[in-house]
Amino acid sequence: MLAAILSLGCIGLFAAVALGIAAKKFAVEVDPRELAILEALPGANCGACGFPGCAGYAKALVAGTIDLNQCPPGGADVVMKLARILGVEASATARQIAVVLCQGDNRKAQLKYHYLGFEDCTAAQRIAGGPKTCPGGCLGLGSCQRACPFDAIEMTAEGLAVISREKCTGCRKCIAVCPRNVIRMTPYASTIHVLCNSHDKGAAVRKYCQVGCIGCQICHKTVPDAYKIENFLAAVVYEHDGEAGEAITKCPTKCIRDFAAGYPDGSCQLPAVADNSHAA
């Protein structure tokens, strides 16, 4: 009994001393600023900065090899904190968020076949260009949702991805996995978007989608500065979108939508738009 206590005690004592010496002798020096930066960063390890995780970004910041506005999830807040820690001037950038430029879900857009494979948009896209007839529309299998580190993307019951304006940090992970390039970065301040990603001619779009842009140019004629038409697809010119709202009710297919009123949190549904297209 006593021998056991003594021998175990001795081993414990020896190990404690050895570890203590080793900890002192082989200590890795870490810049205290690096720890402070790591503390200030969101810690999601999303990789938006180009490093595998926040630690890599922190190291690069201390080494001075990267700008401190490379963390979109952190936003302006984190940039200010980092500037304080590193003692440099901050150049905050305007907040950017991702938007799914499509509202053609399974009720509104035509499917060309019944997809029975596994839930992944890239895998579905490989089979005859995806189950949706539209070549640019959201496939609705949720690859972006699974890629989002911030839980900002919801899939509607009808198969459409919607991104929360508030939760999105602009890390671009969803953009990287989307095989149809239907998700775009837009300024947070701009709430009006053309929700269509099909460059097909109007007659073709009308055949497969009730809410696709047909390239009719009415929005451009209503507010010339705020809209541009390229390859039969309208897009908001975000630099001059002050008056863009005027075209919303004019759009014959209702593909210009204003996100200011709560979409997509909650119901994942946009309120109906008053039909004013024949009035003007």
Add this chain to the structure above:
Amino acid sequence: MKLKTFAGGIHPPDNKQWTSHKAIEVCSLPAEFVVPLAQHIGAPSVPCVEVGQQVARGQEIGSAKGFVSVPVHAPTSGEVVAIEDRPHPWGTALPAVIIRPDGEDRWSSALQPADPGTLSPEDMVERVRRAGVVGMGGAAFPAHVKLSPPPEKKINTLIFNGVECEPYLTADHRMMLEEPERILQGVALLQFIFGAERVVIGVEANKPDAIALLTQLCAGAPVEVVPLEVKYPQGAEKQLIAAVAGREVPSGGLPMDIGVAVHNVSTAAAVTDAVIHGRPLIERVCTVTGPAIREPKNLRIRIGTPLSHLVEACGGLLEEPGKIILGGPMMGFTQLGLNVPATRGTSGLLLLRAADVVLQPEGPCIRCARCVQACPMHLLPTTIAAYSRRNLIAVATEYCAMDCIECGSCSYVCPAAIPLVQAIRYGKAAILAKKRSS
């Protein structure tokens, strides 16, 4: 006597009884031909005719671009009415030459027959290339590439594939019965090109009439006819080599690495046409079958014939098809509609009724390992599929995902209806993309 075969594989019902006894019928010319410029593995051809131009049967209308590419030819004489994107069996719209037949079916005068005795192997390969011959088993890989192995790879065994292990299809079977001379001439030409010592024709044992006929015709010739066990995928290249030659193609390697070359029997017939008659590959035999068609047939079709015309030639549909498959049910491509044309790789058109198509939702893997037993490449399909789906590409590579031949045996036996082949194909594409980017 025990028949030769490989390890693994499955036994799906072969459903060949509908067409195996029916002689090949010549299909009439459609009102319009849609000849896709991409019909083979490799670079698509570039059009070398203009809209409004008159073309003759067999005239080149698309020239090859690069080494792994072949020209395409006019299936009949007529006028080029358009060169535009049309729905393609691969699922999207791709460039095609549209030809309206003039009804004369006049051969091009540029085609020159030749006496094979005066040709060198190189001349023959060149004639095969110019004729646009591709592998007729379905993959449509340019034949001249397979006929020009690097000099250090000596081919000593030449295997001809008359297995036709895909259920429903009987096109190769009828070719062997009705045109054995054309096939055997091609066999002799290919043997001369390769200088191969051993020549084997492998035929599955469910075609005893073809085996008997070929054995009789090959008596005295240096060609063996080997009956093989009825099992899917007996006609896959590596499985055929394992059964006939008892050799295994190394992982990531090609049959020529072990001194073997495999060609389809119908490819041999196309080589005969190309080398001796100078005629390009503009027609093939295609089995139009399935429960949704009124009168299943083996048809001799011109390349570029719309599928809807093939259906008409077989008495039309009994009901709206639930699934349209180009090729066999195991490895064929499901089509969105009948508006696509038949290509050089179209060995069959299978029309299933809606009631024949089982849409079982995917369930969880129960670790029964039936896919592992079935895999003819001795892989672990469920493991590779799981890693592929989780984008763990490096691990999928370690489990030899690239060795998968996509035969569909694993998906066929899976009781949970897991889309294993789809997941593995997805993983293979990701591995290739990673290889290209690094």
